[in-house]
Amino acid sequence: xxxxxxxxxxxxxxxxxxxxxxxxxxxxxxxxxxxxxxxxxxxxxxxxxxxxxxxxxxxxxxxxxxxxxxxxxxxxxxxxxxxxxxxxxxxxxxxxxxxxxxxxxxxxxxxxxxxxxxxxxxxxxxxxxxxxxxxxxxxxxxxxxxxxxxxxxxxxxxxxxxxxxxxxxxxxxxxxxxxxxxxxxxxxxxxxxxxxxxxxxxxxxxxxxxxxxxxxxxxxxxxxxxxxxxxxxxxxxxxxxxxxxxxxxxxxxxxxxxxxxxxxxxxxxxxxxxxxxxxxxxxxxxxxxxxxxxxxxxxxxxxxxxxxxxxxxxxxxxxxxxxxxxxxxxxxxxxxxxxxxxxxxxxxxxxxxxxxxxxxxxxxxxxxxxxxxxxxxxxxxxxxxxxxxxxxxxxxxxxxxxxxxxxxxxxxx
Amino acid sequence: xxxxxxxxxxxxxxxxxxxxxxxxxxxxxxxxxxxxxxxxxxxxxxxxxxxxxxxxxxxxxxxxxxxxxxxxxxxxxxxxxxxxxxxxxxxxxxxxxxxxxxxxxxxxxxxxxxxxxxxxxxxxxxxxxxxxx
Numbered sequence: 001x002x003x004x005x006x007x008x009x010x011x012x013x014x015x016x017x018x019x020x021x022x023x024x025x026x027x028x029x030x031x032x033x034x035x036x037x038x039x040x041x042x043x044x045x046x047x048x049x050x051x052x053x054x055x056x057x058x059x060x061x062x063x064x065x066x067x068x069x070x071x072x073x074x075x076x077x078x079x080x081x082x083x084x085x086x087x088x089x090x091x092x093x094x095x096x097x098x099x100x101x102x103x104x105x106x107x108x109x110x111x112x113x114x115x116x117x118x119x120x121x122x123x124x125x126x127x128x129x130x131x132x133x134x135x136x137x138x139x140x141x142x143x144x145x146x147x148x149x150x151x152x153x154x155x156x157x158x159x160x161x162x163x164x165x166x167x168x169x170x171x172x173x174x175x176x177x178x179x180x181x182x183x184x185x186x187x188x189x190x191x192x193x194x195x196x197x198x199x200x201x202x203x204x205x206x207x208x209x210x211x212x213x214x215x216x217x218x219x220x221x222x223x224x225x226x227x228x229x230x231x232x233x234x235x236x237x238x239x240x241x242x243x244x245x246x247x248x249x250x251x252x253x254x255x256x257x258x259x260x261x262x263x264x265x266x267x268x269x270x271x272x273x274x275x276x277x278x279x280x281x282x283x284x285x286x287x288x289x290x291x292x293x294x295x296x297x298x299x300x301x302x303x304x305x306x307x308x309x310x311x312x313x314x315x316x317x318x319x320x321x322x323x324x325x326x327x328x329x330x331x332x333x334x335x336x337x338x339x340x341x342x343x344x345x346x347x348x349x350x351x352x353x354x355x356x357x358x359x360x361x362x363x364x365x366x367x368x369x370x371x372x373x374x375x376x377x378x379x380x381x382x383x384x385x386x387x388x389x390x391x392x393x394x395x396x397x398x399x400x401x402x403x404x405x406x407x408x409x410x411x412x413x
Numbered sequence: 414x415x416x417x418x419x420x421x422x423x424x425x426x427x428x429x430x431x432x433x434x435x436x437x438x439x440x441x442x443x444x445x446x447x448x449x450x451x452x453x454x455x456x457x458x459x460x461x462x463x464x465x466x467x468x469x470x471x472x473x474x475x476x477x478x479x480x481x482x483x484x485x486x487x488x489x490x491x492x493x494x495x496x497x498x499x500x501x502x503x504x505x506x507x508x509x510x511x512x513x514x515x516x517x518x519x520x521x522x523x524x525x526x527x528x529x530x531x532x533x534x535x536x537x538x539x540x541x542x543x544x545x546x
Contacts, residue, residue: 119505144415145460145503153457251540393414395538 005049011057012041014218017131019061021105024112025169027069030158034130036072040065104170106131107222110215111171113157114182117164122157123186124193129154132211142193142208183219184232184288187212191236209240230279231289237272238295241265253400257304269299290319309338326358330367342375362391366401373408382408415460415503416510419533420517422497429467429497438523445520453502453513464498471495494531501537510534 016037023033040061054060113127125143128134134142140150171179194208216233223229245259276292294315301307316332329352337345349368358364369384385405389398423430431439453459477483500517504510514532522528 121505143503148454149457149459149503151457152455156455156457393536393538395540398538 003049003053005045008045008048008053011053012044012061013133015058015061016041016133017106017109018058019065019105020130021107021109022058022062023065023069024109025105026066027073028162030130030161031155032069032072033065034158036065036069037061039068104222106218108170110183110219111179112161112166114179114186115161115164115166116179116182117160117166118157120186120189122153122160123182124190125150125154126157127186127215128190128208128211132215134207134211138207180223180226180229184228187216187219188232188235188288190215191239209236209243212236213240225282227279227282227284228286228288230275231286231292234272234276234279234292235288235295237268237275238292238299241268241272241299247396251396253396255400256298261302261304264299269296272296273299285318285322287319287323290315290322294319307338309335313339326352326355326361327363329355330358330363333371334367337371337374342371345371346375360391362388362397362401365391366397369401369404373404378408378412382412414505414507414510415501415537415539416507417535417537418500418502418510418514418517419535420497420499421494421531421533423528423530424468424493424495429495432467434523438521438525441521441525442528446517449513449516450500453500458502458504458509458513460501460503462498462500465496468495507534507536 019040020033020037023037024030027033043064044057044061048054048057109131110127113130114123118126125139128139128142129136136151136154137147139154140147143150170176190208191212194210194212213233213236216229216236220226220229220233241264242256242259244265245261245263246254248254272292273296276289276296279289280293294312297308297312297315313332313335316328316335319328320332329348333345333348333352336348346368349364349371352358352364365384365388369381369388372378372381372384382405385401385408389401389405392398392401431442434442450459450462473485475483475485500513502510502513504513511534514534518529518532519527520530
């Protein structure tokens with residue numbers, strides 16, 4: 001009874017975080033638990049394709065991993081006894097109920113990896129490693145740092161969780177909302193890292209967007225009634241649908257209004273739109289749902305000119321009431337300009353100059369440049385495009401902004 | 414976010430000033446930077462670091478006729494300080510990069526006094542455009 005290796009691999013990928021979560025509930029040592037789970041996965045990957053998948057594959061993996069972990073603890077204890085002659089408590093073997101641990105352990109693991117004691121970059125690395133099952137080398141290459149650097153970052157994150165003494169159990173109802181917010185934010189950041197990838201040497205970063213969508217799907221399956229989880233998954237799908245049209249042959253950025261919309265992924269748009277409509281209908285509106293709704297309005301327009309800007313402006317109005325994120329205020333100004341003309345958009349930018357989070361920010365200059373150009377103030381637009389190009393740390397954006405300034409300057413000459 | 418920290422070193426008569434230091438001063442200086450490097454490695458913040466050979470070995474090259482290299486030998490009288498090496502760090506905030514730069518700048522010189530040499534901090538460009546959501 002042989003099973004295709006690829007099928008086993010897919011199954012193991014899904015089970016890995018559940019098994020790690022189950023093992024972690026008994027043994028608090030993150031690094032040791034992860035090693036034991038890796039060994040169990042390796043054993044399964046070698047044996048299952050030939051021997052067949054056991055009836056309860058999750059239980060099998062938990063048993064094997066727990067046994068390895070206990071062996072390891074016993075060996076450590078014996079060594080310590082020999083060396084220091086001190087007795088240490090041994091963990092109990094897993095009980096029969098242990099093997100029934102379910103997908104909730106994936107959620108538990110996500111809560112742990114997105115722990116408040118960790119910085120966002122550490123939480124991202126740990127989530128991709130422990131929940132996503134990416135290798136340290138893959139994560140390092142996605143974030144363009146050496147493997148040793150990423151290995152240190154991940155091991156520090158595990159240490160930090162261990163020393164924080166937070167119990168590995170489901171957070172209380174009060175805490176859950178906040179912790180879930182952190183999980184969603186981490187997945188959102190992973191998605192953004194991958195989505196923006198253009199081509200060439202960064203191609204592997206694309207995997208991050210796929211991974212973020214996969215993880216968001218898992219969370220959505222675990223919490224199907226949670227509107228913001230659905231909203232985030234919808235936002236990812238509706239944004240990722242435009243990937244094929246977002247960059248030109250040399251990796252240069254193509255703005256939304258000039259994209260070839262026939263290259264958008266219709267299936268992803270349909271799935272994302274259905275998700276966000278269902279979520280909004282439940283009435284628990286949140287920031288991810290609103291951003292997804294805005295993305296859906298863009299995606300629905302057959303041509304850029306058909307875009308329902310009045311609806312987008314209304315949605316940004318709602319969003320601005322829920323978050324003080326200055327990027328929302330910027331995008332709202334763009335929408336206002338599309339509905340009421342560039343002067344209205346420029347007026348909304350005025351107060352943003354005083355926001356320390358935006359002062360000198362390249363996005364503020366870039367939006368102003370765009371609106372000044374629409375208003376016909378070419379000289380001011382050129383200056384603003386140049387200021388934006390100077391401030392940005394993104395090469396594709398710098399190239400785009402520099403080209404806009406050069407184009408306007410050439411028109412003037 | 415990644416930053417390149419460009420370390421400048423004072424130049425003596427044509428080459429590093431450091432070559433004329435007492436051995437214990439030199440060792441203290443090197444030990445300070447090695448310790449910092451290890452700390453950054455342990456924290457998962459160090460991406461790479463390289464030192465450069467002395468300025469007497471530096472050449473300035475310009476393309477001449479037909480793109481052929483035209484090479485000028487040093488020393489180059491215009492600068493009192495010379496690029497000695499660079500570190501690339503991956504940190505959460507610019508403030509953290511400035512902290513690291515200050516540690517480098519305070520590496521001890523003759524008599525164990527901090528050198529306070531200038532460190533130029535530059536953010537690396539990425540190939541990542543911001544999201545258009």
